[in-house]
Amino acid sequence: MKFVIQRVTQADVTVGDKVIGKIGKGFLVLIGVGQQDTKEIADKMIKKMVGLRIFExxxxxxxxxxxxVDGEMLLISQFTLYANCKKGxxxxxxxxxxxDMANEMYEYIIEECKKSVPIVERGSFGAxxxxxxxxxxxFTIVLDSEQIC
Structure with a gap:
């Protein structure tokens, strides 16, 4: 599992002409789910992310x-974090x-984050x-489950 966490003053996500998620100060998180990822891995990643002390x-x-800092989160699924560019x-x-598995994990991550962060917005899986x-x-941090789990 990979999280690209960007500390933001504002962020939003649009599908078509409609803004479907919008936050102020907080984290914009791009989430990549790998083949071997589990809810246990997600739990460790979420705990690490939510605890990051990266605000002044x-x-x-x-x-x-x-x-x-009463921060908010915008969570975006992004399978391209698993791009392999070794050949060609x-x-x-x-x-x-x-x-199907990645969407299930994405939904799980959203629900778990809502337990500790009052405002959690989201993108639309596959859109x-x-x-x-x-x-x-x-300020951008990359969390990789291979390095922290």
Missing amino acids: DENGKTNLALKD NRPSFIEAGAP EMRVSLVNDGP
Whole structure:
């Protein structure tokens, strides 16, 4: 499982002409689900993500977590995080989770995040989406389950 976490001052996701998810200060998270991922892995990833202290305190130090700043989340499914570009110029996505399993994991992650973050917005699994954001810092963290689980 891979999470690309971007600290943002605002972000939104659009499908067609309709904004389906929008947040203020918080995390925009791109979520990639791999073939071997489980709910147990997702739980560890969520715990690590929600606990990240990457917001500045009154002294300008990154000591505050999402809950400390009343942060919000926008969660976007993105299988392309599993692109394999080793051979040739056309990426392979064979390491990404199958659509049904990946969607189930995405829905699980959303519901689990809602347990600790009051405002959790989402994209639309499998849809053609347009994501806009104002990256704060910029500050971007990549969590990979192979490195933290």
